[in-house]
Amino acid sequence: MKNRLALILFLFIFSCSQNPEFDLLILNGTIYDGTGSDPIKGDIGIKGDRIIEIGNLKSKKAATTIDAIGLAVSPGFIDMHTHLEPLMQLPQAESLVRQGVTFALGGPDGGGPWPFGPYLDSLAQFPLGLNVGYLVGHNTIREEVLGMEDRKPSQEELSRMESMVEIAMGEGAFGISTGLKYLPGTFSEVDEVIALSKKASEQGGIYTSHLREEGLGLLEAVREAIFISREANIPVILTHHKAIGVKMWGASEKTLALVDSARNIGLDIRIDQYPYAASHTGLSVLIPSWALEGNQFKERTEDPELRKKLKEGIEYNILNDRGGSDLRRIQFSRVSWKKDLEGKTLHDWAVESGLEPTVSNGAELVIEAQLRGGTGTIYHAMDEQDVENIMKHPMTMIGSDGRLSQPGEGHPHPRAYGTFPRVLGLYSREKSLFPLQTAIYKMTGLSAESLGLKDRGILEKGKVADITIFNPETVIDQSTYIDPHQYPKGIEYVIVNGIPAVENAAMTGKTRGRVIRKTEIY
Structure with missing residues (x-):
């Protein structure tokens, strides 16, 4: 009888050792639970994709064990x-x-x-x-309905845009994002943004906004985002x-x-x-939005009066906005048409081109770069x-x-x-x-x-x-x-x-x- 009980006990222990309680066991860590509370010392047991237990689990068995002594577990x-x-x-x-x-x-x-x-x-x-x-994008929706046109949507067009937001929310979007500094979002008036944001809000979504301006118009842009939150009854995140x-x-x-x-x-x-x-976006952020409307940039550069106005707008942005008043603050990240520019600055390109690195010459190079396909650009501003x-x-x-x-x-x-x-x-x-x-x-x-x-x-x-x-x-x-x-x-x-x-x-x-x-x- 004793031998039989011993055998049963052995088989039970052996079975437990072969069938661990956890798939993964994290031992000896300093646990930060993500609430902002002070950390605790402890262990975490995981089975499948879930946390099953937190505490002193050193006597437990696991298929895989991580010793997190001296490490933060977050x-x-x-x-x-x-x-x-x-x-x-x-x-x-x-x-x-x-x-x-x-x-x-x-x-x-x-x-x-x-x-x-x-x-x-x-x-x-x-x-x-x-x-x-994912978020559903306002610029994506606007371009789908209005292209790159600088105008208000008709009621029928606005209804179509609202329907697109509703569809995306029903398909799992976390909310709506805007890029009001970028085309074609920059052409939208606040009423349009509020109308679309209401559709996201109705299904529990959030609103994240690349503000209309992050330079000289920053305060007005923040106020606009707050106004949208109030009118659309939606949580707003001022992104980056x-x-x-x-x-x-x-x-x-x-x-x-x-x-x-x-x-x-x-x-x-x-x-x-x-x-x-430092920020990062396309070189086109230095170009006035009117010059890019309707994908007619090249044609506008060929008109002497429009080119003069365009260049003045770029110079203004170099001096007052992302340009940081210095061509050295504008650094190229992706240049598909001239890979050796990657990592260099607009100042470097001017010197390499035999030009004095002035704001005026910098603006001319921005026009040239945009005509050649644009660049990804880091702005140290x-x-x-x-x-x-x-x-x-x-x-x-x-x-x-x-x-x-x-x-x-x-x-x-x-x-x-x-x-x-x-x-x-x-x-x-x-x-x-x-x-x-x-x-x-x-x-x-x-x-x-x-x-x-x-x-x-x-x-x-x-x-x-x-x-x-x-x-x-x-x-x-x-x-x-x-x-x-x-x-x-x-x-x-x-x-x-x-x-x-x-x-x-x-x-x-x-x-x-x-x-x-x-x-x-x-």
Whole structure:
């Protein structure tokens, strides 16, 4: 009888050892839960794609164990503003995942995909390295209905645009994005934007806005976004918030005061930001919008009077807006027609062309570049103090505004590789702008709440196991404006839906990312 009981006990123990309680066990970590609370020491047990238990789990068995001693265990980072256009070509999204990002919001600046649902259906067939969601783009919709025309839509056209927003929301959009600085969004009046935003609001969506101006017209543009929030009854995110141009340095104090005032009367106004003092967009942002309307730029440059007016507008923008009053502040990132310009500045190009590097000659080169197909451009026209003021605001989240990148392709803004580690390493650890738990909250819990991601962004029993594990003493960005293609240091593990996508600071090749639709969680 004793032998039989011993055998049963042995078989039971053997069975337990062969059938672990967890698929993945994270031991000895310092756990930051994503709420901004102080960290705790503990372990996390994961089964499938869910967190099953948090506590002292050292006696438990798991198929795979990670020893996180000395490491911070955080919710996976949420990128509130990402250019995911190359995702089908780069489905592992290594430049983001190696930053610790497990969810990225695409379709910013008015440029969301269309047709919306079919695009998401196609994307879902790819082996994605991270989770993605999308906004429907106002510029995309306007161009579909009105082309590049500078006019108000008819009532019939507006109704069609409203219907398109409704369709996209029903197909899983998280909200609507605008790019009111860009064509054709710049041609829209506020009533049009409000009408479309109401359709997003009716289905629980948010509004993210590349403001109409980020330079001299910044304050008016922030007021416009707040007005849209009030009239459309919609949460608004001032995306990649900044103050552009030397004349606007210091304006963040006023814009943040406007945000606080709006929140004090009950409006849900939030901010996202990348941690750099340089922006990135097309060279065409230096060109007056009227000159680009209707895709007639070339014809307008051939008219002497229009060309004179066009050049004056470019000179004004070089002096007062993104040009930062200096051709050295305008740096080329992607130049398909002259690859040797990538990484160089407008000043360099002028000198190389045998021209004096004046604003006038710079404007002529901008015209030439646009005629040849334009460029991706980095603008060194922001003040570091504004960057820090905005980052410290309690409603500021982190969004890279980076385009998915891979080594050897172009000369991207360093935010494509370094945004999240830079916040952790430079601004939290080295500059002590805020404690580590606050930095993590800005890129996890606050972001998840803003998007309505009920089961992500916080480390808690029952939540999805999107987890980033990093070394708080060494985490830092390495990408620079001169040498951008560098992955960060200190991001040791990235777990996406329960599966390690990064292990020992290297990609595993395992992909369990998903296309997430707002309709699945609302």
